[in-house]
Amino acid sequence: MYCHIKDLSKHVGDTVTLRGWLYNRRDSGKIAFLVIRDGTGLCQCVVAKSPETESFFEQSRRLGQESAVKVTGLVRANEKQIGGHEIDVSGLEVVGESTDFPITPKPHGIDFLFKNRHLHFRSRRQWHILRVRASVIDEIRSYFNRNGFTLIDTPIFAPAAGEGAQTLFEVDYFGEPVYMAQTGQLYVETACMAFGKVYCFGPTFRAEKSKTRRHLTEFWMVEPEIAYAELDDVIAVAEDFVHAIVQRVLKDHREDLEFLGRDIASLEAIQKPFYRLTYSEAADLLHSSKAKDLLQNDLETKNARIDELKKAIEEKDKQSEAQGVKQWQKDKLVAELAEHREELGDLEEEVKNIPHHMDLAANFQWGKDLGGSDETIISRLHDRPTFVTHYPRDVKAFYMKKNEQDDRICNNFDLLAPQGYGEIIGGSQREDSYDELMAQINRHELDPADYAWYLDLRKYGSVPHGGFGLGVERTIAWMCGLKHIRETIPFPRMMGRFYP
Ligand code: 4AD
């Protein structure tokens, strides 16, 4: 009987057959321990040398990592083992051999792993992350579906910029330039006038020339848009929606989060209401001693860790060169040294940047956009997501609604995830006046002809409306507690990275 590893608890005492791949193996002469993965989990399968296993015992000891195998045996409960079960093997069939699988249990550099991304996501860590991704995406769709939003698919080939012109990817469309969609927003705006509440969900493209931990050139964004809505209405939806995603991940992915070392308590602390700051208040916070102390404290703890790592590296270097060290000890030391050196490199880079970030925060000028380091500071000073509202119009997109009391600012918001994750949502009320929108198009030196259809919405029954865009990968990085966004998508596209 074929069985998935996730279902083993229903088969204790039965003999079943797993179909999977060899994840890891060790043996002690008379017993081989094969850790099998089948896409639903991992299970240790024990092959004991006996007349019954004679025909495949030697073969099982030589199996290469990632060999495809069918393993038959008796299921036993064993709390101590991975997944809580173990199989006493009575049959083994090799379906597809594998020799010299490039990604071994040893540490590898990031570049190597991502060049082998097609194999990399067989690794446990990637498996856990991408499972969370699948649920986040499912929750996104089901949240909007159950709340009365109609799905509207928006085009990928777009005739004009939806966000800034600096990040457009141009494509030759039968001799004419078109652009890869940066957003579906302008199109869902048209649709909300037909359906009331709508959303689009798909890949979006930005020619981001910076290699940061938060930027991809191809990422997934969900964009709801609501007719008869003002800024506060949109914020209320964003709050409820993000809360729902967090609850879903907590409900279905505790084990994944635990494996990833995510601090689960801090996700459990995400309750409504989220915090709200105006842009001006955020600027005050950046100037405050709170921001300064945070970075000063970072500098101290990071420098202390750097000293610690340098000592450990020196020590381990010596140990690995000493006489009489066994090969396995040497391998272990080499692996630890590689990890230490990577951490040291990261920390030295971070420490080098801290004075600059302090400077940026202390001298932040009203009127500038919040930079990545500013967002990090604000988001680290809050234990729940924080809405930052009412940015200066000059640094924001042309379509944002001018504030009625203060025409220097617009009715927009960014949502910053806590713990330093920063912006996961950008949204706003939209400019619904024809004349104001036309003025904005001119101010931003856009061609009104490109936006004639968009301007039409302001001619035929214009109403207050608004929406937002949530970046899927940044949300997953936050959920999983990852430093870098590149692990949250099966095949990341970044500057300098588009293979495989
Ligand atoms: O703030 P952004 O640029 O907003 C828009 O595109 C609006 N049209 C959305 C709307 O109102 N309908 O992008 C929205 C979100 C960001 O908060 C971020 O999470 C994500 O998209 N994002 C990126 N994620 C990964 N890599 C990039 N280069 C990203 N750029 C934006």
Ligand code: MG
């Ligand atoms: Mg934004």
